[in-house]
Amino acid sequence: MSEQDNPRREFLRKTLTLIPVVTVASTSLGGSVLMASASVDANAAAREGRSPAPAAGNAYEPTYFTAQEWAFVQAAVARLIPADEQGPGALEAGVPEYIDRQMNTPYASGALWFMQGPFNADAPAEMGWQSKLVPNQIYRLGIAATDEHCKKVYGSVFAGLDSAIRDIVLSQLEAGTPQLESVPAKMFFSLLLQNTKEGFFCDPIHGGNKGMVGWTLIGFPGARADFMDWVERNEQYPFPAVSIRGERA
Numbered sequence: 001m002s003e004q005d006n007p008r009r010e011f012l013r014k015t016l017t018l019i020p021v022v023t024v025a026s027t028s029l030g031g032s033v034l035m036a037s038a039s040v041d042a043n044a045a046a047r048e049g050r051s052p053a054p055a056a057g058n059a060y061e062p063t064y065f066t067a068q069e070w071a072f073v074q075a076a077v078a079r080l081i082p083a084d085e086q087g088p089g090a091l092e093a094g095v096p097e098y099i100d101r102q103m104n105t106p107y108a109s110g111a112l113w114f115m116q117g118p119f120n121a122d123a124p125a126e127m128g129w130q131s132k133l134v135p136n137q138i139y140r141l142g143i144a145a146t147d148e149h150c151k152k153v154y155g156s157v158f159a160g161l162d163s164a165i166r167d168i169v170l171s172q173l174e175a176g177t178p179q180l181e182s183v184p185a186k187m188f189f190s191l192l193l194q195n196t197k198e199g200f201f202c203d204p205i206h207g208g209n210k211g212m213v214g215w216t217l218i219g220f221p222g223a224r225a226d227f228m229d230w231v232e233r234n235e236q237y238p239f240p241a242v243s244i245r246g247e248r249a
Contacts, residue, residue: 060094060207064103064136071159072143073099079166080196088213090200098199098208103136110134121184133183135191142188145180146173204243212249215241222249 062070073096083089090096102108113129123130133141147157150169154161158169172178173189180188199208201215203223209215212222221227222241230237241249 060097060100062096062100064100064108065139068147068157068159069140069143070096070100072147072157073139075159075161075166076170076192077196077199079163079170080193081200087217088211090196092210093200093213094204094208094210095196095199098202098206099139099195101207102195103139108134108136131187133187138183138188138191141182142180142185142192145182146185146188149178149180204247205245212241212243212247216249 065073074091077090077095077099081090081093081095083092106112110129113134115129115132115134117132119130119132120127121130131138143158146169150156150158150161154165154169158166161169170189173185174193176184176186178185199206200213201218201220202208204210204212214220215222219237220241221230221237221239223244224239224242227237
């Protein structure tokens with residue numbers, strides 16, 4: 001099958017920046033709302049408190065999100081990277097668990113950053129975090145504001161909407177509309193999308209990428225000691241991905 005026949009795989013391959021990719025992966029989705037690119041496990045390692053992930057097969061119970069917030073996160077990530085004929089999506093990969101586990105870490109409370117103003121939303125990225133809100137606050141405020149907007153406009157919270165309406169709402173958040181009072185819509189969407197990418201492509205030790213479905217999708221070997229001989233060969237890597245804990249895809 002050619003790369004032209006595999007737009008999702010080609011999209012992911014081109015948007016990977018720090019993960020050596022030895023092959024390409026696929027599925028057809030349109031727009032940045034319906035497609036998330038890869039992120040590196042280094043971000044997760046810095047944020048994670050290194051608490052071990054629950055054993056495979058155990059139902060995860062959120063420790064930060066309320067029941068309504070948890071329903072929102074599950075519904076949102078399921079649209080950002082949906083399951084399709086090519087394999088599981090963000091929901092099946094455990095992305096909600098990855099995000100919830102991040103919310104009780106120093107990263108999510110802003111303990112790792114300089115948090116004194118003034119803040120400049122238009123500052124370049126190298127100037128650091130530019131908001132008085134920290135990640136776990138952005139989620140709490142953003143979910144509540146988005147659900148309130150959905151109730152006013154569509155008569156239901158986000159998780160109660162059908163897939164087509166959820167996509168519309170996510171597109172509006174990405175574009176900066178509606179004007180949420182408690183948190184900028186673009187900021188909330190950007191954080192949600194970034195964390196969804198991370199959870200789909202992180203090492204499973206952080207709670208996401210269960211079964212290494214993200215790595216399998218793009219042909220990433222995982223935490224193998226050496227696979228550099230294959231990087232420039234433009235061939236599918238012949239061995240399954242391996243996690244930090246030695247699990248095999």
